Amino acid sequence: MRIIVLMKEVPDTYGERKLNLETGLAERGASEAVLDEIGERALELALTQAASLEDAEITVVSMAPETATATLRKALAMGADKLVHIADENLVGADLGLTAEVLAAAIRRTGFDLVIAGNLSTDGYGGVLPAMIAELLGVPYASALTTVDISADRVSGTREADGGVMTVAAPLPAVISITERFPAGRFPNFKGIMAAKKKPVETLTAADLEIDPEGLETPRSIMLAVSERPARSAGTKIVDEGDAGEKLAEFLIQNRLA
Amino acid sequence: MTTFPEDSILVLLETTPSGGLAKSAAGLLGAASQVGTPIALVVSASGAASNATQNAAALGAKQVLTAEPEGADARLAVPTVDALAAAADLVRPDAVLISNSIDGRDVAGRFAARTRSALAIDAVGVSRDEEGIVAHHSVYGGAYNVDCAPTFGAPVITVREGSIDVRAEAASPEGAPLDVPPSGAPAASIESFEEQAVVSTRPELRGAAKVVAGGRGLTSQEQFALVDQLADVLGAAVGASRAAVDAGWVPNSYQVGQTGISVSPQLYVALGVSGAIQHRAGMQTAKTIVAINKDPDAPIFEIADFGVVGDLFDVVPQLIASLSARKE
Ligand SMILES: Cc1cc2nc3c(=O)[nH]c(=O)nc-3n(C[C@H](O)[C@H](O)[C@H](O)COP(=O)(O)OP(=O)(O)OC[C@H]3O[C@@H](n4cnc5c(N)ncnc54)[C@H](O)[C@@H]3O)c2cc1C
Ligand SMILES: Cc1cc2nc3c(=O)[nH]c(=O)nc-3n(C[C@H](O)[C@H](O)[C@H](O)COP(=O)(O)OP(=O)(O)OC[C@H]3O[C@@H](n4cnc5c(N)ncnc54)[C@H](O)[C@@H]3O)c2cc1C
Numbered sequence: 001m002r003i004i005v006l007m008k009e010v011p012d013t014y015g016e017r018k019l020n021l022e023t024g025l026a027e028r029g030a031s032e033a034v035l036d037e038i039g040e041r042a043l044e045l046a047l048t049q050a051a052s053l054e055d056a057e058i059t060v061v062s063m064a065p066e067t068a069t070a071t072l073r074k075a076l077a078m079g080a081d082k083l084v085h086i087a088d089e090n091l092v093g094a095d096l097g098l099t100a101e102v103l104a105a106a107i108r109r110t111g112f113d114l115v116i117a118g119n120l121s122t123d124g125y126g127g128v129l130p131a132m133i134a135e136l137l138g139v140p141y142a143s144a145l146t147t148v149d150i151s152a153d154r155v156s157g158t159r160e161a162d163g164g165v166m167t168v169a170a171p172l173p174a175v176i177s178i179t180e181r182f183p184a185g186r187f188p189n190f191k192g193i194m195a196a197k198k199k200p201v202e203t204l205t206a207a208d209l210e211i212d213p214e215g216l217e218t219p220r221s222i223m224l225a226v227s228e229r230p231a232r233s234a235g236t237k238i239v240d241e242g243d244a245g246e247k248l249a250e251f252l253i254q255n256r257l258a
Numbered sequence: 259m260t261t262f263p264e265d266s267i268l269v270l271l272e273t274t275p276s277g278g279l280a281k282s283a284a285g286l287l288g289a290a291s292q293v294g295t296p297i298a299l300v301v302s303a304s305g306a307a308s309n310a311t312q313n314a315a316a317l318g319a320k321q322v323l324t325a326e327p328e329g330a331d332a333r334l335a336v337p338t339v340d341a342l343a344a345a346a347d348l349v350r351p352d353a354v355l356i357s358n359s360i361d362g363r364d365v366a367g368r369f370a371a372r373t374r375s376a377l378a379i380d381a382v383g384v385s386r387d388e389e390g391i392v393a394h395h396s397v398y399g400g401a402y403n404v405d406c407a408p409t410f411g412a413p414v415i416t417v418r419e420g421s422i423d424v425r426a427e428a429a430s431p432e433g434a435p436l437d438v439p440p441s442g443a444p445a446a447s448i449e450s451f452e453e454q455a456v457v458s459t460r461p462e463l464r465g466a467a468k469v470v471a472g473g474r475g476l477t478s479q480e481q482f483a484l485v486d487q488l489a490d491v492l493g494a495a496v497g498a499s500r501a502a503v504d505a506g507w508v509p510n511s512y513q514v515g516q517t518g519i520s521v522s523p524q525l526y527v528a529l530g531v532s533g534a535i536q537h538r539a540g541m542q543t544a545k546t547i548v549a550i551n552k553d554p555d556a557p558i559f560e561i562a563d564f565g566v567v568g569d570l571f572d573v574v575p576q577l578i579a580s581l582s583a584r585k586e
Contacts, residue, residue: 013516013536019402038517096377097370119360120517126379128416131335131367135443141368142334142446144360146510156449159334160510162359163275164453168334170446180500180517181510219411221376224392227403232542232561239554240568245576248548249584251564257468257525257546258492258581 001152001172003046003058004107006117006130007039007075009068013122024223025093026123033071038118040078040185042178046116047079047186049150057081061106063091063099069201076196077188084110088205090213095221096124098213100132105209107137112173114155119144119177130177140170146181260321260434265294267391268351269319270342272361273300275453277308279317281462282357282419287318289417291426293386294352298322299345299436301338303331311433318426323348327438329445335364336445341438342369348436351412353384353391358416366416368443376408382421391415399516399539418520420465454509460486461495463512468494468525471514471541474501475530475551475570482507484574485529491581497521497541499531515540529570533558550574 011017011031018027043060050056060075062068063086072083086106094102107115115137117130134141145157145168155176156169170176188196206213236251238244252258267290272280279300290296298319300310304326311322325341342365346354354369356362358380370377378393385392387407393415395404407413463469470492472485482502489496497514498507514521516539526544531537533549533556541547542561549562550570559565566573 013539014534016535017398017401019398019404024404096367096379097374100367100371122516124379125516126377127363128367128370128377128379131364132371132377135339135368135371138443140334140444140446141364143364160360161451162272162280162361164451166451167449168446169449170444174446179510216409218374219376219408219413221378221406221413222409224405224407225403226405229401229403231401232547234560234565235563237554237559237562237565237567240566240573242572243576244550244566244568245573245578246580248550248564248566248573248577249580252492252525252548252581253584255546258584 001053001056002111002113003050003056004110004112004115005039005043005046005058005060005080006103006115007043007060007062007072008036008121009033009062009064009071010036010121010123017123019226021226021228023093024226033068035071035074036118036122037184038120038122038180041180041182042116042118043075043078043080044185045148045178045182053150054152059084059110061103061110062086063102065092073196074188076199077192078186079192082199083201084204085201086204086209088213090206094213096126096128096132097218097220100129100136101211102206102209103129104133104136105211106204107133109209114150114172115175117175117177119179130175134175137175140174142168142170142174142176145176145178148176148178262297262321262349263295266297266349266351267294268345268349268354269296269298270354270356270365271298271300271314272357272359273302273307277302277306279310279313280357282359283314284317284425285419285422286355286357286417287314287426288424289384289422290355291318292424293384293391295320296426297349297351299325299342301325301327301330301341306331311431315429315431318429320429320432322431322433323436324433325436325438328440332448333445334448335361335368336441336443338365339368339372340441341436343372343441344438345436346373353412354414356414356416358418362416366414370414375411375414378406378413378415380418381415382418384415396543400543421522460489461493463495463497463519463521466495466521466523468492469497469514469521469523470494470527470529471497471499471531472502472529473499473531474505476502476507479507488527488574488578491578494525494527499537528558529574531558532556533561
């Protein structure tokens with residue numbers, strides 16, 4: 001079974017995340033780049049279930065700047081078999097539509113039975129790419145799964161729906177996305193790190209995928225304006241001396257909040 | 259055949275399992291009314307939506323298209339996307355507005371990919387300039403405001419639930435059934451659905467005016483009841499940090515933060531929440547923030563308007579008693 005895991009490099013959310021006020025692009029230098037946590041969970045799911053699947057091959061597909069190779073190698077060290085890295089200067093600042101076209105083309109080129117994505121990335125938090133990719137590939141999409149069961153020709157799971165919980169299923173090939181209720185990714189061990197050095201890494205450009213990032217026939221989403229909100233500052237801080245509950249009640253009532 | 263105004267905004271309204279319109283409807287139609295003429299589309303399984311035309315008109319939809327595509331309750335997203343595509347063909351709108359819910363994002367993603375439309379996600383407002391419809395976003399936890407527009411064509415915009423206060427004037431009900439040719443696109447099938455029981459009369463977290471949130475500091479599911487008690491005295495919704503959700507004390511839908519729900523209430527009370535950057539991303543645009551935490555260096559204090567350094571198990575019961583006493 002050919003499993004593709006979609007992983008993204010994102011600015012570490014524990015650091016301060018910045019947008020460039022001129023270009024509106026995420027400022028890559030502002031904080032350390034890491035593998036998106038939700039992507040690691042997706043890979044962990046693939047690695048866990050691969051054990052019980054016949055001939056499972058796990059390929060990580062990522063569209064990211066050239067500098068991301070080091071970050072992406074961690075996925076190989078965790079246990080993925082192969083990396084397909086789409087890196088192209090012309091894709092900097094790609095909107096959702098272009099990103100979906102690129103990833104769908106790379107997935108098709110690689111060949112797939114199951115695509116596993118995160119439900120929501122940590123930086124763009126669009127939460128729509130997997131749906132777009134499924135539409136472009138012409139396959140079913142089961143979104144926001146909290147449990148997943150993969151068999152030779154079918155994927156099923158529990159979906160955290162609006163207003164309830166559903167069980168869903170789809171024949172393969174299919175796209176699924178998982179939520180952060182899945183366990184965190186494993187830490188690569190020494191053996192994994194050494195093995196990663198020998199694993200295949202394919203680097204592609206938009207042209208390799210026959211996509212023209214500058215094509216004018218498709219509408220793109222563009223930023224018109226970006227502004228920074230003034231940071232919030234701290235107000236009153238009291239230490240409880242046995243009457244903080246009373247004081248807080250007072251504050252809430254004075255401010256008509258209670 | 260009906261004609262639609264030049265400045266039509268097509269609004270996809272979701273229905274609840276019991277057949278009414280989802281809460282997001284009022285905000286979506288309100289937003290649409292600010293930039294054009296709201297035209298609603300209600301998609302449901304055969305006979306499942308009740309009074310959709312009247313209900314949508316009461317919230318400002320000038321015309322209401324109702325569609326009952328095959329498999330609407332048995333297949334994920336695709337039947338709704340097919341209906342939306344048919345509606346967009348008919349209406350030729352200046353923009354399509356969809357709720358930024360889980361289902362809404364699935365539909366928006368597929369529809370945008372199918373029609374090659376520009377997509378704007380999680381908008382907190384819309385406006386119109388000479389070129390068309392502009393979406394306003396609040397990103398990185400409200401640290402930045404970003405305006406987006408398509409290079410050309412009608413954008414598909416998902417709107418954050420609870421972010422739009424404007425309400426459209428009621429319109430007279432005018433509805434028409436919509437014929438939906440199936441696309442044949444493969445979809446995942448829904449094998450079962452269990453509606454989440456509405457457990458309380460508390461306000462819903464999304465769009466709530468007041469929120470009381472609990473974190474790991476509550477230490478157990480039993481103790482988390484203290485959060486509920488304070489919420490009830492204040493008439494607030496209940497939220498939680500990811501740590502509290504991960505511990506299983508509250509359902510996933512309670513999570514506030516970057517990967518949970520973003521709230522902008524008048525009052526946000528954080529109990530035993532450290533204020534990790536990912537949590538702050540979902541609540542730091544609240545008007546007034548109150549925090550109770552025993553660690554004087556907890557980052558939540560950096561953004562709190564009123565911070566109490568103390569044990570929440572002492573402070574909160576006293577606060578509840580004090581508020582209850584004053585109410586009498
Ligand atoms: C603050 C901000 C706001 C933005 N708003 C918009 C907008 O309104 N409209 C718009 O068109 N674009 C927008 N963008 C650009 C958009 O985020 C990018 O196109 C991005 O590459 C994909 O979207 P996402 O991260 O939101 O994906 P999501 O849909 O949230 O990602 C879900 C999953 O898809 C997979 N995935 C996502 N990106 C990649 C990748 N590069 N490589 C491999 N797998 C991936 C991962 O598995 C991920 O978990 C925005 C970007 C930022 C930083
Ligand atoms: C990609 C990513 C996405 C994330 N998304 C989210 C998200 O959406 N929402 C979210 O909340 N988190 C999110 N997190 C997790 C986040 O980083 C924190 O781990 C989490 O918010 C911590 O929850 P907490 O504040 O309840 O727990 P802790 O950080 O453990 O804080 C508990 C606090 O309670 C205080 N306390 C303990 N006992 C008492 C007492 N008796 N009285 C008073 N105070 C007490 C402690 O001093 C401490 O400050 C995300 C993380 C990542 C990496």
